[in-house]
Amino acid sequence: MSSVLINDLSLSFGEVNVLQNLDLEIGKGEFLVLLGSSGCGKSTLLNCIAGLLDITDGQIFINGRNVTWEQPKDRGIGMVFQSYALYPQMTVEGNLAFGLKNAGLPKDEIAKRIARAAEILHIEPLLKRKPAQLSGGQRQRVAIGRALVRDVDVFLFDEPLSNLDAKLRAELRVEIKRLHQQLENTTMIYVTHDQIEAMTLADRIAIMRGGAIQQLGDPATIYNKPVNKYVAGFIGSPSINFVEGEVHPNGVPYFKAGGFEVPLERYEFAGNGPEGGRASFGIRPEHVFMGRAAEGLPYQAETTVEVIEPMGADTLVWSRLHGHELRFRVDGQTSLSKGEVVPIGFDPARASLFDANTEARL
Amino acid sequence: MSNTGALNIAAAGADAAAQELAGPRGARPKRALSGRNIMIYGTLAVVSLYYLLPLYVMMVTSLKGMPEIRMGNIFAPPMEITFEPWVKAWATACTGLNCEGLSRGFWNSVRITVPSVFLSIAIASINGYALANWRFKGANLFFTILIVGAFIPYQVMLYPLVIILREMGLYGSLTGLVLVHSVFGMPILTLLFRNYFTSVPEELFKAARVDGAGFWGIYFKIMLPMSLPIFVVAMIIQITGIWNDFLFGVVYTKPDLYPMTVQLNNIVNSVQGVKEYNVNMAATIITGLVPLIVYFASGKLFVRGIAAGAVKG
Amino acid sequence: MAATRRPPTLFRNLNAKIAAIPMILTALVVFVGGTAWTVVYSFTNSRLLPREKFVGLDQYERLWSSNKWLISIENLFIYGICSLVLSLVIGFVLAALLDQKIRFENTFRTILLYPFALSFIVTGLVWQWILNPQFGIQAVVRSLGFESFSFDPLYNPDIVIYGILIAGLWQSTGLIMCLMLAGLRGIDEDIWKAARIDGIPMWKTYLFIVIPMMRPVFITTLVIIASGIVRVYDLVVAQTSGGPGISSEVPAKYVYDAMFLSQNLGQGFAGSTMMLLAVIIVIVPWAYLEFGGRKRHV
Numbered sequence A: 001m002s003s004v005l006i007n008d009l010s011l012s013f014g015e016v017n018v019l020q021n022l023d024l025e026i027g028k029g030e031f032l033v034l035l036g037s038s039g040c041g042k043s044t045l046l047n048c049i050a051g052l053l054d055i056t057d058g059q060i061f062i063n064g065r066n067v068t069w070e071q072p073k074d075r076g077i078g079m080v081f082q083s084y085a086l087y088p089q090m091t092v093e094g095n096l097a098f099g100l101k102n103a104g105l106p107k108d109e110i111a112k113r114i115a116r117a118a119e120i121l122h123i124e125p126l127l128k129r130k131p132a133q134l135s136g137g138q139r140q141r142v143a144i145g146r147a148l149v150r151d152v153d154v155f156l157f158d159e160p161l162s163n164l165d166a167k168l169r170a171e172l173r174v175e176i177k178r179l180h181q182q183l184e185n186t187t188m189i190y191v192t193h194d195q196i197e198a199m200t201l202a203d204r205i206a207i208m209r210g211g212a213i214q215q216l217g218d219p220a221t222i223y224n225k226p227v228n229k230y231v232a233g234f235i236g237s238p239s240i241n242f243v244e245g246e247v248h249p250n251g252v253p254y255f256k257a258g259g260f261e262v263p264l265e266r267y268e269f270a271g272n273g274p275e276g277g278r279a280s281f282g283i284r285p286e287h288v289f290m291g292r293a294a295e296g297l298p299y300q301a302e303t304t305v306e307v308i309e310p311m312g313a314d315t316l317v318w319s320r321l322h323g324h325e326l327r328f329r330v331d332g333q334t335s336l337s338k339g340e341v342v343p344i345g346f347d348p349a350r351a352s353l354f355d356a357n358t359e360a361r362l
Numbered sequence B: 001m002s003n004t005g006a007l008n009i010a011a012a013g014a015d016a017a018a019q020e021l022a023g024p025r026g027a028r029p030k031r032a033l034s035g036r037n038i039m040i041y042g043t044l045a046v047v048s049l050y051y052l053l054p055l056y057v058m059m060v061t062s063l064k065g066m067p068e069i070r071m072g073n074i075f076a077p078p079m080e081i082t083f084e085p086w087v088k089a090w091a092t093a094c095t096g097l098n099c100e101g102l103s104r105g106f107w108n109s110v111r112i113t114v115p116s117v118f119l120s121i122a123i124a125s126i127n128g129y130a131l132a133n134w135r136f137k138g139a140n141l142f143f144t145i146l147i148v149g150a151f152i153p154y155q156v157m158l159y160p161l162v163i164i165l166r167e168m169g170l171y172g173s174l175t176g177l178v179l180v181h182s183v184f185g186m187p188i189l190t191l192l193f194r195n196y197f198t199s200v201p202e203e204l205f206k207a208a209r210v211d212g213a214g215f216w217g218i219y220f221k222i223m224l225p226m227s228l229p230i231f232v233v234a235m236i237i238q239i240t241g242i243w244n245d246f247l248f249g250v251v252y253t254k255p256d257l258y259p260m261t262v263q264l265n266n267i268v269n270s271v272q273g274v275k276e277y278n279v280n281m282a283a284t285i286i287t288g289l290v291p292l293i294v295y296f297a298s299g300k301l302f303v304r305g306i307a308a309g310a311v312k313g
Numbered sequence C: 001m002a003a004t005r006r007p008p009t010l011f012r013n014l015n016a017k018i019a020a021i022p023m024i025l026t027a028l029v030v031f032v033g034g035t036a037w038t039v040v041y042s043f044t045n046s047r048l049l050p051r052e053k054f055v056g057l058d059q060y061e062r063l064w065s066s067n068k069w070l071i072s073i074e075n076l077f078i079y080g081i082c083s084l085v086l087s088l089v090i091g092f093v094l095a096a097l098l099d100q101k102i103r104f105e106n107t108f109r110t111i112l113l114y115p116f117a118l119s120f121i122v123t124g125l126v127w128q129w130i131l132n133p134q135f136g137i138q139a140v141v142r143s144l145g146f147e148s149f150s151f152d153p154l155y156n157p158d159i160v161i162y163g164i165l166i167a168g169l170w171q172s173t174g175l176i177m178c179l180m181l182a183g184l185r186g187i188d189e190d191i192w193k194a195a196r197i198d199g200i201p202m203w204k205t206y207l208f209i210v211i212p213m214m215r216p217v218f219i220t221t222l223v224i225i226a227s228g229i230v231r232v233y234d235l236v237v238a239q240t241s242g243g244p245g246i247s248s249e250v251p252a253k254y255v256y257d258a259m260f261l262s263q264n265l266g267q268g269f270a271g272s273t274m275m276l277l278a279v280i281i282v283i284v285p286w287a288y289l290e291f292g293g294r295k296r297h298v
Helices: A042-050 A092-102 A107-121 A136-148 A166-182 A195-201 A219-224 A229-234 B002-019 B035-062 B066-070 B084-091 B103-133 B139-151 B154-168 B174-198 B202-210 B215-226 B228-243 B247-252 B260-269 B277-298 B300-309 C014-019 C021-041 C058-064 C067-098 C105-117 C120-130 C137-143 C160-185 C189-197 C202-213 C215-230 C234-239 C251-261 C265-297
Strands: A004-013 A016-026 A031-035 A057-062 A077-080 A154-158 A187-192 A204-209 A212-217 A241-248 A254-257 A260-263 A277-283 A299-310 A314-321 A324-331 A341-346 A352-355
Touching: A004 A042, A016 A042, A016 A212, A031 A042, A031 A195, A042 A057, A042 A077, A042 A154, A042 A187, A042 C189, A077 A136, A077 C189, A092 A107, A092 A136, A107 A136, A107 A166, A136 A154, A136 A166, A166 A195, A187 A195, A195 A219, A204 A219, A204 A229, A212 A219, A212 A229, A229 A277, A229 A352, A241 A324, A254 A277, A260 A299, A314 A341, B035 B084, B035 B277, B035 C067, B035 C105, B035 C120, B035 C160, B066 B277, B084 B103, B084 B277, B103 B139, B103 B174, B103 B215, B103 B228, B103 B260, B103 B277, B103 C014, B103 C021, B139 B174, B139 C021, B139 C265, B154 B174, B154 B247, B154 C021, B154 C251, B154 C265, B174 B228, B174 B247, B174 C021, B202 B215, B215 C014, B228 B277, B228 B300, B247 B260, B247 C251, B260 B277, B260 C120, B260 C234, B277 B300, B277 C105, B277 C120, B300 C105, C014 C021, C021 C265, C058 C067, C058 C265, C067 C105, C067 C160, C067 C215, C067 C251, C105 C160, C120 C160, C120 C234, C160 C215, C160 C234, C189 C202, C202 C215, C215 C265, C234 C251, C251 C265
Parallel strands: A031 A187, A031 A204, A077 A154, A154 A187
Antiparallel strands: A004 A016, A004 A057, A204 A212, A241 A254, A241 A277, A254 A260, A277 A352, A299 A314, A299 A341, A314 A324
């Protein structure tokens, strides 16, 4: 039995279709990330799962139970918000207890649950303080605690780290991952626009755009075999290189864009083998090697360096190859100069081809 | 981790198919007439009725002839509509001193309000600008005194102002009243303008100074043109407040210079003998018309003005 | 190159200082000076004109033994407390209703707020008419068959202040509602969501979470209402002229009548000083809470 099942879900506000015919199945104990840029519908979907928004069509099942018409409190979920949403006038303990007291739980049960949550999240010394006296990271932990004490096994996270600075974000990211490992069988649905968070935390990622899921898969697949041009461009930093040209399928298939010709025999075509036509060729900067590392690779060429961006550990090089812009990464210690012509190479097996019209993976 | 997920999903595939059609689907059924909606709209409707009632009664009474009024039901719409009470209220109603109706009071009010609005806003906007952008010693102290002063009941300062105006030879004149209004309008308006000008990005101001502009130059060329909305809000506050004023009008002017509100009170409350209720109500409406028009025309800006100027008496 | 001497402090920002002269003058002469003057002269026996003869607390003794003054204080008290409580409650409830994402919100708000645009004189007169026993509410209800229905507060010395209260509430609740609505809109939407997930019913959310969060708004509103109540004058003049008899007198009217009608300036000064005292009692604790407290946090 899946933990969360979404069946043909749609949501419209008047004429505007915010979510369209979504199907999603999440396993028990899975960490699923909804990833996308603003306005793609990821937070909306989360709110629908939570029951805070009424859907226009479709069904939602949680732990096998149809909760499509249930109130949020009856769905067996806990939620953590971007702004933490802690009740400001109550102590941390009060915040954790309020919902439980309202549900009529006996005092010792409440105390037990609070103690357990406090221990897991390391917030025991904070119990008597008020939210205003806590740091951002501490507040976030209390917010998670509020969901923990509900004793549910589906947690919803709505961009919980977006309000924190980069360093704190990195720390809390790991803590969330550890928390997931510690709480077995707890399903976590996590919304973010940050692909690093998605890649590091997720068991599977659902990339969303315009209210529909573009690709659902584990991080490695999404990274290596993006299913369309949008996903390829969204994941990966620095972003993927694109070159527009044509696929010539007959004989030994190859991709041609002016002087740029890449043999495609090692490329894994989706569907029934190579099809001709206009296409976009994508190769990630980190898969393009320079100098000695390029020797032996199926595709080799010489490119002219235009701009160099040293970033410490790596250096990003902007170059021009047969009139096309090509970015690639080299070690931070390499010294290069503008105008220099350098040998580069890559393996087409690591590339991605997309149809020029449908933008789907070829 | 990912393995557990994949295994469970494969197994769930069959279950999902079976669950497909089971149970509720789509939007939660919502009756438009749900209990909650009835309570909300119902309450608001009843309350709105209570609020609209006086307006309705005013209108209706002012359009009836006296015999109809004597029949008793103030809520009944007029059987015969007559505008005579309106004409009478405007032109011939007696205020105890003369029988010229409200028309004199109307023009008095206009002659009081227009200069007062202009003067008080001019002073306050320059004050607010000086406070926001040009720091000088003691500025904050005087400003605090001003704000504290806004809470002091007018009655406390009433007589000293009489003395001051008498010394200046302005007691009993419209000019004196205009000055009084400007003085008492200062705290709120200065606060309003000061807060607005502080929110203008300082870079604009600094760039202008680098260009060589001085105090007045910046005010007229930069600050003024971009603060139109706040001027409108200030005008709304002042027009409403000054037009509706009674206390200052009755203390600082002579009877033939009384503003409309004072005249209205005289017409209604100082008449001996037969009370002409319809004329009274017509007069009341006419007096309330100007601020009401300002209110309805200004919509959201009025609400903004209130938030800023809510300390008005 | 020799450095030019900086102009003395007095001449810096000269234009700004000149521009601020009206404010400085007003603050000093009118607010500080005027208030001080009135307080000082309340210790004299001025009658038609101010006199310099100091008589100690004489005026205050006379004030507090005057029936008219005592009644006006009592009225102010009743009107004040009722007005405060009722307008806060009604204003908040209305704001909560309007906050429910309903249709016609603007229409409702326009209707509830328009009385605020009217003069107190207009309000007083129209409610005087509505409460008229011969033609107003009492007459209408009686004509519906309830022969013994009696509702003429304006002619009943014991409850006339409540008649004034009805009119006052009608005028000012709209304002309170607007302030409360602004406060409600400032509440983070996620708090509502969190409460829904926790399963807290709506009334509990309002009572235990939202209202405590709106404490600053409540306090500010309280101060605004309070400082307005002390000044109530026009409304009484229009609705009842202080009557029947002197049963709806209020301090502001007592002061005005003493100063300009009964040629008793001293009493007027004493009365207005008492009004000032009342305001200070309300404002000072609030100011200390608002501004004094902040310094301690830093």
